[in-house]
Amino acid sequence: MTLTTTLIAGLVLGGTYALVAMGLTLQYGIARIMNLAYGDMIITAAFAAFVVQALPSMNPLTGLAIVVPGGFIFGYLVYVFLLSPLVKRAPDKATLEVDSILTTFGLLFVIQGVLLVLFGSNYTSYTFLNVPVSIFGTTVAANRLIALVLALTIGLMFYALLTRTRWGTALRAVAVSPQSAKLVGINTDRAAAVAFAMGTALAAAGGTVISMYQTFTATGGVVFTMKALIVVIMGGVGNLLGALTAGLVLGIVETTVSTYLDPGLTLAATYTIFLAVLLWRPEGLFGRRV
Amino acid sequence: MLTLDALSVRYGKHIALDNVHLRVDPGETVVILGANGAGKSSLLKAISGLVTPEPGVSITLDGHELAGVAPHRIPDEGIALVPEGRGIFTALTVDENLALGAYSRRARAGEARQRDFIFDLFPRLAERRKQIAGTMSGGEQQMVAIGRALMSNPRLLMLDEPSLGLAPVVVGELFDALGRIGASGVALLLVEQNVTISLELAARGYLLEVGRVVGEGSAAELKEDPAVRQAFLGLNA
Numbered sequence: 001m002t003l004t005t006t007l008i009a010g011l012v013l014g015g016t017y018a019l020v021a022m023g024l025t026l027q028y029g030i031a032r033i034m035n036l037a038y039g040d041m042i043i044t045a046a047f048a049a050f051v052v053q054a055l056p057s058m059n060p061l062t063g064l065a066i067v068v069p070g071g072f073i074f075g076y077l078v079y080v081f082l083l084s085p086l087v088k089r090a091p092d093k094a095t096l097e098v099d100s101i102l103t104t105f106g107l108l109f110v111i112q113g114v115l116l117v118l119f120g121s122n123y124t125s126y127t128f129l130n131v132p133v134s135i136f137g138t139t140v141a142a143n144r145l146i147a148l149v150l151a152l153t154i155g156l157m158f159y160a161l162l163t164r165t166r167w168g169t170a171l172r173a174v175a176v177s178p179q180s181a182k183l184v185g186i187n188t189d190r191a192a193a194v195a196f197a198m199g200t201a202l203a204a205a206g207g208t209v210i211s212m213y214q215t216f217t218a219t220g221g222v223v224f225t226m227k228a229l230i231v232v233i234m235g236g237v238g239n240l241l242g243a244l245t246a247g248l249v250l251g252i253v254e255t256t257v258s259t260y261l262d263p264g265l266t267l268a269a270t271y272t273i274f275l276a277v278l279l280w281r282p283e284g285l286f287g288r289r290v
Numbered sequence: 291m292l293t294l295d296a297l298s299v300r301y302g303k304h305i306a307l308d309n310v311h312l313r314v315d316p317g318e319t320v321v322i323l324g325a326n327g328a329g330k331s332s333l334l335k336a337i338s339g340l341v342t343p344e345p346g347v348s349i350t351l352d353g354h355e356l357a358g359v360a361p362h363r364i365p366d367e368g369i370a371l372v373p374e375g376r377g378i379f380t381a382l383t384v385d386e387n388l389a390l391g392a393y394s395r396r397a398r399a400g401e402a403r404q405r406d407f408i409f410d411l412f413p414r415l416a417e418r419r420k421q422i423a424g425t426m427s428g429g430e431q432q433m434v435a436i437g438r439a440l441m442s443n444p445r446l447l448m449l450d451e452p453s454l455g456l457a458p459v460v461v462g463e464l465f466d467a468l469g470r471i472g473a474s475g476v477a478l479l480l481v482e483q484n485v486t487i488s489l490e491l492a493a494r495g496y497l498l499e500v501g502r503v504v505g506e507g508s509a510a511e512l513k514e515d516p517a518v519r520q521a522f523l524g525l526n527a
Contacts, residue, residue, distance in 0.1 A: 169386050170393055173379045180377040183338065184438065185365035185394035 005138045006259045007252065012144045014251020015151030016209055020224060021231035021243040022155055023202030029175040029238030030195035032093065033083055033100045037107040039224030041200055044111055045071055045207025046216045047119055050126055060128050060212050061146075067204050075200025079193045082107065087192065108221065115218035125215040143213045154205045158198070159240050171195055175238045230274045236284025246285060291316045291477060292337070292351050292369075292446055298344040299332045306332040307343075308501040314446065319468075319478040321488040323512070323522060324498035330481040331374055333498070334448045337479075338371045339364050351446070365394035370439035374450040378434045380424030384415055387423050387434050391441025400443050407474070408437040411467050429460035433467075440471065447471060448479045453487070465491055485522040489513055 020042055027035050035041075045067050052063035082103060090096035129142040162168035174181045174191045181188050206224075210216060231250055235242025250270065257269040277285065292314040299307040307329040314320045324330050335341045337349055339361035349356040351367055359367070370391075379387050388408065392401045409416035412433040418426065423434050432452055439447055449468070453461040465487050472478050472491070482488035489495065489509045497505035497518060505515055512518050 166389055166393065169382065169390060173382065173386075173390050176379045176381045177377060179340070180373070180379060181390075182340070182361040183365070183371055183373065183377065184390045184442065185362050185397075186390075187360075187362045 002138055004136050005140070006255050008135070008138065008140050008148075009144070009259075010252030010255035011248060012140075012148045012213070012251070013255055014248035015148045015155075016206060016247075017227055017231050017251050018244045018247025019151040019155045019209065020203055020206035021228045021235065021247050022158060022240055023199040023206065024225075024228040025199075025232045025235070025238055025240065025243045026171075026195050026202065027199035028232065030171055031079065031083075031192040031199070032087075032096060033079075033104070033192075033196060034097060035196075035199070036101060036104040036225060037111055037221070038104075038199075038203060038228055039221030039226070040108050040111040040115075041071070041074070041203040041221075042207040042210065042224045043216055043218065043221040044074075044115060045204035046211035047115060047124065047207075047218075048204070049208040049211045050124055053126060053128065060126075060208060061150075064150075064205065064208050067208050068201050071204025071207075072197045072201040075203075076193055076197035078107070078200070079196040083196070084189070084193065087189075108225075112218055112221065119218055121218055123215040123217050126211070128212050141213065147209045147212050150209050151206070154202070154209075155244055158202060159244065162240060172238075227270070230270060234273070234277050234285055236286050239284060239286055242284050242286040291318075292479070293348070294333075294337070295348040295350075297333070297336055297347050297349065299329070299336055299341055300344060305501055307336070310498075310501075310503055312496060312503070314477050314479050316445075317472070317475050317477050318494065319472045319480065319492045321480045321482055321492035321495040321509075322498055323482065323485055323488070323495055323518065325521065326483075327500070328498040329501040330498055331450055334371055334373075334450050334479070334481060337364075337369065337448065365442040365444070366396045368396065368443075368445040370442045370444035370447050372432075372435045372439045372447070372449045372452060374454065376431050376435040378423045378431055378438065380422070382423060383420050384423055384426075384434055384437075385419045387438050388415075388441050391438035392443075394442050397442045401441070404441050404443055408440055411440075411470060412437060429456050429464065432456065432460075432464060436464075436467070436471075440476075444476060446477045446479060448481075450481050451483060452480070453482060453484045461487060483522075485518065 024038050027033050048067045048070065049060050049063045052058055052066050053060045083100060086099045086103060087096060090099060129146065131142050132139040133142045133145060162172060170186045171191055174186060174188050178188045231243055231247045235246035253269055253273065254266050258266045294310060294312040297307055297310040310333065322330050322333065332341060336343045339359055343357060347357050351369065356367060379390065388405060392398060414430055415433055415437055423431060452464060461484065468478060468491055480488055480492060489512055492509050494508055495512045496503050505517060
């Protein structure tokens with residue numbers, strides 16, 4: 001592989017990481033829920049995209065219009081019925097953290113079980129625009145380029161929504177200080193539910209994008225949870241642009257390591273970066289929060 | 291305008307406020323004096339809905355009952371709180387802090403006018419609109435906090451220890467600004483340990499001791515009150 005090919009492959013992977021990490025950082029930063037079932041929500045969306053694109057006169061792109069709002073609604077319901085009771089009874093942040101980790105850990109297996117029943121344990125994939133495209137003197141599959149463009153477009157759209165509108169600014173204010181958010185008239189309970197739902201919508205977008213160029217399996221969610229978590233911590237918890245940048249960096253590093261060293265070292269490289277960040281920059285590569 | 295009747299607040303077995311009665315008239319500036327732990331902050335928090343008072347209480351604004359109203363609905367009633375320690379959104383810019391101050395429905399119509407008033411009051415904020423609020427000096431952060439509260443276009447502005455941790459010169463400037471806010475027709479309910487300067491600003495005051503009102507009167511009367519002179523002004527009665 002040439003350097004350009006590696007770089008493009010890295011950006012495609014990194015764009016996906018960035019997209020899903022933004023969703024996790026919303027859920028953890030604003031709704032204060034550490035969602036261990038996050039990767040399984042991504043996989044669920046991948047399967048949903050797989051089903052929807054096979055419908056008459058549908059494709060994965062038009063499928064986004066169903067899968068992403070579906071993710072939002074699913075996330076909202078999970079928050080209202082499963083998590084909000086925990087939030088209400090938790091006397092402090094630490095208790096909520098433990099309770100939400102245990103609950104979403106359970107949810108992980110429920111989602112996985114349902115997917116196994118519906119789709120089995122085999123690797124699943126579908127063909128979408130698997131045609132070579134020439135770019136910067138190298139050839140790439142069209143579906144990967146679309147995946148990259150989609151990931152960046154959706155990620156930046158959500159970023160603009162959160163930073164350029166009063167409504168989005170209010171969500172970020174809840175991440176900074178829930179108490180003060182109430183004082184200016186923000187309904188923090190609803191803000192948390194919406195943030196969790198938006199995070200799930202981003203997971204759904206990520207899952208659809210992934211399904212366009214990768215194979216996936218019902219039990220593959222945990223890898224995505226881990227990757228998203230690493231990217232969130234690298235970028236700084238609650239920092240949206242940090243998540244975007246850290247996602248791209250991780251994608252490029254992983255692809256470079258697997259191309260020039262050994263594919264078996266990809267995970268090792270990921271965790272080495274993760275440990276280095278935790279040891280030397282625990283507040284994330286980009287410092288400032290939110 | 292604001293009337294508190296039989297306000298009691300307890301945290302477990304600890305009684306923070308015990309049957310407090312208090313009123314603020316339209317456009318009036320009222321100060322609550324008291325030592326640490328006298329229950330001053332609990333009083334403001336109870337009005338803001340941040341702590342739940344004991345049953346039997348009545349908190350009314352122009353006859354409208356506020357007890358039991360959720361905290362995020364209080365700005366719509368025309369009451370804003372500048373909390374102790376300022377409580378600004380440190381990671382957001384000055385502009386974003388002010389915009390969030392106008393989040394309530396009540397605030398939207400007069401938003402531009404309020405912003406002009408605030409920038410006229412605190413020209414420093416106009417110069418630093420894009421600065422991250424958490425990187426500003428203590429006095430500037432207090433300006434952000436007061437500006438954010440004013441953006442909700444309140445009829446009653448409550449401030450919890452606004453002078454805390456600020457240099458005397460800065461406190462002087464801040465109280466000049468509070469004077470101008472009061473003169474614009476907004477009622478002020480102030481909790482302060484800096485008795486001298488707050489009795490110059492306020493028309494009336496209450497003296498709070500371990501959760502009970504033990505004295506009330508005009509600022510002039512309170513200045514002469516032996517308890518106030520001894521406890522806060524360091525003077526002999």
